[in-house]
Amino acid sequence: MASTAERSALDVVGVPPRARRPRRRRFGHWRYLAIPTALLVVFFLAPMVLMVRMSLLRYPPSTFGGYSFVHYANVLTEPVYRRVAVTTFIIATSAQLLMLAVGIPLAYIMAFRAGRWELPLLLLLVLADELNPIVKIYAWRMLLGHDGILNWVLLRLHLVSEPVTWLLFGRFSVIITLATGWITYTTIPIYAAMKAIDPSLFDVADDLGAGWWTKARRILVPLAAPGIFIAMILVYIPMFTDFVTNNLVGGTNSYMLGNSVNDLILSTNNWGDGSALNFILLVLSVGLSLLAYRLARLHRIDV
Amino acid sequence: MAEAAGALRPVAIQNRIPARLRTRRRFGLGARVSFVLFALLVLYGPLILLAVFSFNRSEIISLPWSGFTTTYYHEALGNPDLRNSILNSTIVALIVAPLCVVIGTLMAFALTRFRFRSRGVMGGLVGAPLILPWLVIGIAALLFYAQIQRTFHVLQLSLRTVVATQVICTFPLVTAIVSAQLLRFERSQEEAAIDLGASRFQVFRYVIMPHITPAIAASAIFAFTWSFNNFEISYFTGGFQLLFPVWAYGTLRNAPNLPIINAISTIISAVQVILIVLAWWILRRRGGGAKAILGALSAEAEPTVTALTGAE
Amino acid sequence: MNRKVGPAIRKHTRARRRFGPFAVVTAAALIASACGGGSSSAPPGGSAAPAAISGTLRLFSYSDGFAPAYIKSFTEQYPNVHLVKEPFGNGDEAVAKMQAGFQADVVNSCVDENTLTMVQDGLYQPLDVSRIPDWNNIFPAMKGLPGVQVDGKVYMIPVDAGTAGIMYNADVITTPPNSWMDLFDPQYQGRAAIEDNSTTAIDIGALANGITDPLSMTPDQLDTVKNFLIAHKGQFRTYWQSDSDITSLFKSNEVVISSGYPGNAKILQRDGMNVKFAVAKEGQMLWTCGYGIQTGASNTDAAYALLNWYLDWHQELFEAKTWNYEVANQLILQHASQALIEDASLNAPNSFANAIPASPPENRAAWTQVWQEVKAA
Numbered sequence: 001m002a003s004t005a006e007r008s009a010l011d012v013v014g015v016p017p018r019a020r021r022p023r024r025r026r027f028g029h030w031r032y033l034a035i036p037t038a039l040l041v042v043f044f045l046a047p048m049v050l051m052v053r054m055s056l057l058r059y060p061p062s063t064f065g066g067y068s069f070v071h072y073a074n075v076l077t078e079p080v081y082r083r084v085a086v087t088t089f090i091i092a093t094s095a096q097l098l099m100l101a102v103g104i105p106l107a108y109i110m111a112f113r114a115g116r117w118e119l120p121l122l123l124l125l126v127l128a129d130e131l132n133p134i135v136k137i138y139a140w141r142m143l144l145g146h147d148g149i150l151n152w153v154l155l156r157l158h159l160v161s162e163p164v165t166w167l168l169f170g171r172f173s174v175i176i177t178l179a180t181g182w183i184t185y186t187t188i189p190i191y192a193a194m195k196a197i198d199p200s201l202f203d204v205a206d207d208l209g210a211g212w213w214t215k216a217r218r219i220l221v222p223l224a225a226p227g228i229f230i231a232m233i234l235v236y237i238p239m240f241t242d243f244v245t246n247n248l249v250g251g252t253n254s255y256m257l258g259n260s261v262n263d264l265i266l267s268t269n270n271w272g273d274g275s276a277l278n279f280i281l282l283v284l285s286v287g288l289s290l291l292a293y294r295l296a297r298l299h300r301i302d303v
Numbered sequence: 304m305a306e307a308a309g310a311l312r313p314v315a316i317q318n319r320i321p322a323r324l325r326t327r328r329r330f331g332l333g334a335r336v337s338f339v340l341f342a343l344l345v346l347y348g349p350l351i352l353l354a355v356f357s358f359n360r361s362e363i364i365s366l367p368w369s370g371f372t373t374t375y376y377h378e379a380l381g382n383p384d385l386r387n388s389i390l391n392s393t394i395v396a397l398i399v400a401p402l403c404v405v406i407g408t409l410m411a412f413a414l415t416r417f418r419f420r421s422r423g424v425m426g427g428l429v430g431a432p433l434i435l436p437w438l439v440i441g442i443a444a445l446l447f448y449a450q451i452q453r454t455f456h457v458l459q460l461s462l463r464t465v466v467a468t469q470v471i472c473t474f475p476l477v478t479a480i481v482s483a484q485l486l487r488f489e490r491s492q493e494e495a496a497i498d499l500g501a502s503r504f505q506v507f508r509y510v511i512m513p514h515i516t517p518a519i520a521a522s523a524i525f526a527f528t529w530s531f532n533n534f535e536i537s538y539f540t541g542g543f544q545l546l547f548p549v550w551a552y553g554t555l556r557n558a559p560n561l562p563i564i565n566a567i568s569t570i571i572s573a574v575q576v577i578l579i580v581l582a583w584w585i586l587r588r589r590g591g592g593a594k595a596i597l598g599a600l601s602a603e604a605e606p607t608v609t610a611l612t613g614a615e
Numbered sequence: 616m617n618r619k620v621g622p623a624i625r626k627h628t629r630a631r632r633r634f635g636p637f638a639v640v641t642a643a644a645l646i647a648s649a650c651g652g653g654s655s656s657a658p659p660g661g662s663a664a665p666a667a668i669s670g671t672l673r674l675f676s677y678s679d680g681f682a683p684a685y686i687k688s689f690t691e692q693y694p695n696v697h698l699v700k701e702p703f704g705n706g707d708e709a710v711a712k713m714q715a716g717f718q719a720d721v722v723n724s725c726v727d728e729n730t731l732t733m734v735q736d737g738l739y740q741p742l743d744v745s746r747i748p749d750w751n752n753i754f755p756a757m758k759g760l761p762g763v764q765v766d767g768k769v770y771m772i773p774v775d776a777g778t779a780g781i782m783y784n785a786d787v788i789t790t791p792p793n794s795w796m797d798l799f800d801p802q803y804q805g806r807a808a809i810e811d812n813s814t815t816a817i818d819i820g821a822l823a824n825g826i827t828d829p830l831s832m833t834p835d836q837l838d839t840v841k842n843f844l845i846a847h848k849g850q851f852r853t854y855w856q857s858d859s860d861i862t863s864l865f866k867s868n869e870v871v872i873s874s875g876y877p878g879n880a881k882i883l884q885r886d887g888m889n890v891k892f893a894v895a896k897e898g899q900m901l902w903t904c905g906y907g908i909q910t911g912a913s914n915t916d917a918a919y920a921l922l923n924w925y926l927d928w929h930q931e932l933f934e935a936k937t938w939n940y941e942v943a944n945q946l947i948l949q950h951a952s953q954a955l956i957e958d959a960s961l962n963a964p965n966s967f968a969n970a971i972p973a974s975p976p977e978n979r980a981a982w983t984q985v986w987q988e989v990k991a992a
Contacts, residue, residue, distance in 0.1 A: 032417075033409070036407075036409055036410040036413075036429065036474065039474075040428055043467050043468060044432060047446065047447035050446060051447075061449070061450065083991065083992055102342050102345065106338070106339065109338065113335055124346075128347060131572050132547075132551070132571060134534055134552050134555075135551065135571065136349065138353070139349030142349075142352070145867055147867045148867075149366065152366050165805050169869065184346075237434070241437075241438040243438065244534060251851075251853055252848045252852070253848065258438050260991060263990070263991075264987070265446075265711065265715065266708060266711045266712055267705075268707065268711065268984060268987045269983075270984075281438070282439045285435050446715070449715045449716035452716045453716075459716065459718045460717060460718070542717065543719070553702065556704075556860040
């Protein structure tokens, strides 16, 4: 960057101001980039590289036994991991469907029908996301328990004769808790995509006699589809790696990939398989994000 | 399509509910309102119930109502482990937030104000902590610190390791929000100031800062909240000094007295509500109108895509 | 003695600027040379006066190791020690966390789980028994358990022992269960729980399948047990992780039958629930737990103080009364009532007939692996 003295010197020489700028720009960005980049390299890239190295050692953390792909082979082929992956996929997809069922109509209402409530609703959505996730999970655990509030209501209304046990400590509670936890994350991209739709299209459709189902099917969903896909893709990432929900409200049949990684490293001491699985989840996350990014660019979603 | 619509009848683009359709829409209005209320109920209902039952004199979180009491609040605030964990979480968040603001803004500047060859890679690198699940980052960080401990015998898991990894995970959020604001900012004002002889610093201080201060303030509040609420990173890289989410997680399976969690959760949620509303107010009053708020809040809630698309 | 204590104090008070008052109190105590031990419990033997021992002490233990009513007398006797505690759910988790860099001073372990492993992995440091006067009062049989002494060095101080059996809600289950297979009875499906502990769970699975010596199972037998546990996964509502976990599960009626310990049943009875403990006819599992000092611990003075405190007969009496634990310190026999001695079998710990000894299995790593596979299946 040219100092004041240097600039005054240039003034004297008669170099016009505009001509000076290219010199300042060529390496000026490093002034800003240096610290963040250094931090990212030390505290982000280095751990990742180390983790990959650990997944390739036969008996991590010691180097005895050399390098090998055995841990990746384990994780990708052994039936136990496959079962966990299937369970995770089932739970994540169920939660996804619930979130779409709530998120798409909600996004539609916010984008087109909310009027002056649009910003407050957006605020409420963002606010819900900022509250402590452990607290939110605990709240559901209290609601769904054997002696909990929901069972109390069901008993009082004589809908059941004894408390429903499958509400808690099973896949149901994990799915519900995950779904409510990520509604904001789902709704906002869809909302952003819908904002890009010209609302007069709906008025024209009304004039032409279309009912709400036709409007949704022929106008709304096709135009909002990229946003919906992006939301779906992005929400899968955190759900695939979640382990807290299962530990707090899950039962014996809701063990997820996140639990696998957590237990492999912090319970079984199997750092090889744990790092390998962790790296696979990393690759999966990056892949899904790039897919979402491509979609966003393709449809010029201005999120 | 818009022209065709205009040819049929003049319809203002901004008009959401045309007058002559209101009667037909009355049923629709009822349906919409109830749906929104249902969605809000699902989002907030459990937390509101928690707050209500924190005043119920009973160990079991259910009806019948046994009497109003604030004893669980006293117990919660008198519990030394709980107080320590909240203190630790607040201290960590107070350290992490300013660091994130500074580092994140630097990065935002670099990415938006310069065009350089490695910009795509840098954008990807800074967006990576937002894309990658915190489980993945936390485990990698844990293994990293363990390796340092084994090789150099200097590092132990502690608040320092938590701060380091949390900063990495949170400053991209600041970058996303501030970039969103910087991108909206007209460069011509900046260039005019430079032409008029202002130094780089003066340009920054008098031209750019006033425009991005709301974004910085809002992102500081979000960074603070993210750090306070962060569970995975605190769980994996933390040592003996407990942080609040980790304490809550452990207590849920370890406490003889669950209602104190109700009480403290209500207090914490109330504080966070105030903070976020404050952030929203800052963006609204000083941030430049609805579009800016939309941009910033969307960036906050969807920083992944923002960071990715902003990198081009 | 003062030389050893001095530098430790300086290091810790400088590092913890939040605890300025502690530094002042410490200095004042040193200057005044007050003799501690003014509280009602007897001071533990050996070492410096309690008021001189200070600093942060990190305890990594099962949660009963620092139950508030229990640990209170330690914090009263050693007011200048800042005790921080971290619980673990089972021994596997404890070892894994320590290998990942978790550093504590005093660590709890159980002979049937991971004591020997910790010694072999270098996680425990050798103890100087001259600093533990009550060492000579420990039941001789306990001193010989695996991991307590290895190659002539002492690594762990056994403190308590007991058995594992079946807990059940006597209001719901009117016939007392007497077999491990009762835990797998289909009529309790979805209302049963089992401890999240590889040693206990696999022992139970083995005994329920007629294997009489689980600790020396062949790999084939281990496989049978694994498949059995996986096949019956749906039986269990959840895996419980701590005493408060299982008590709150019983209290909120989430489960009616579970594997557990007599102490849990006692706690529930005191809180008004009719939960009883039953011994399974195939056999009960013995456990013996104690404390040692982790390699790399920084505050060894306070650590020895804590070890002595745990072993002291006052604390052992508390454990016997509150949780019906058997204890290691023979002095208990002089201070406990006859009724308590009989109730908790204090005079002959670990000598039940038909009991699996408190000893780790031969292939412990395999057991850990199997339990993870059962949970993940």
